[in-house]
Amino acid sequence: MKEKVKVRDRILNVATDLFYHQGFNQTGINQIIAEADIAIGSLYNHFPSKNDLLLAYLRKQEEEWFDGLEKFTQGISQPRERILKFIDYRIAQQQPDFYGCPFIKIIAEIGTQDQQVQQLVEGHKNRQRMLLQGLFQQLDYDGPVDKKLLADNFFLMVEGATVNATISRNIKALEGVKKFIKKMMA
Amino acid sequence: MKEKVKVRDRILNVATDLFYHQGFNQTGINQIIAEADIAIGSLYNHFPSKNDLLLAYLRKQEEEWFDGLEKFTQGISQPRERILKFIDYRIAQQQPDFYGCPFIKIIAEIGTQDQQVQQLVEGHKNRQRMLLQGLFQQLDYDGPVDKKLLADNFFLMVEGATVNATISRNIKALEGVKKFIKKMMA
DNA sequence: GTCTATAGAGGGATAGAC
């Protein structure tokens, strides 16, 4: 009853780990099949090309990202607290290993040529932005900038801080964003 | 008297163009020597390895980045105007072709393993951040957050907006940052 | 200092046996 993990999932799990930590271009088919302990024929049976494997990887990341956020923020109803928890979630994501946002990484690696990849990444980021716009709309706030502009720029700060964490390998910038938005919402 | 451009510069110019537009890993030595119209022996005479070529590329980008900013903002003395011009500079950089920040791209591609690369990139970003901190310190501003925190988060917004421009292939986010900081400084 | 030729490894993908 061991080895219950199906071949397809083993491939995708190994590919996910390698694409994220080594990069897509630096990960070869041969390494994937070696670490997943399967034959090359099996890989191409499940995924017609390396690009299909990339798309499956991105879809999996997308799903896990929002599932993770939901679990992380469940039980919290106040918009102000949910906004702060949003940063905490991104801080928590960076904790075990600092390799940055997988969506930003893949665009940096392969560009925006591939339309399916481009749309997956753009869609993921827009979904985050919309979620934040919704939270800020519910907020009881009356500051110098309107709520939508604040929401959009808060999103950009978090994006910038995530990139910064990847480069500098610390979460100081993310903590700074939290401090900033706390004062703005006070 | 034609062909005054030295071999070393021809190599570096071609490599710069290809590394930036195609990516480092996706650019082969063979393509570089073909487009620079030189022999492979000449390349390795000037650059001991592809990695040395990468370091030369990054140092060139660093130099040109700050030279470009200086030219772009010369004659402007008011800190408020210089801050706004900082965004305009980054908007202008994105105008001819949308390929994002070369420093962020290279970290996304090769990670932070290589210490020389990591330090070049981190140094470049810190230099930008320090420059902005200086400008905000000179500012006559009395808002809800202190100047240093505002400067750091302004930098993060611009970083986030640059990444966003790379993904979405438009400069809307950068325009949004400008609007935001204008209201904050008003 | 620039050239040609080539080494030696690894890339993605396919064919056909079982």
Place this chain on the structure above:
DNA sequence: GTCTATCCCTCTATAGAC
């Protein structure tokens, strides 16, 4: 559906002639 064997291409880097 999983396996092995293999094709053809490209990669970075080196050797040695000129």
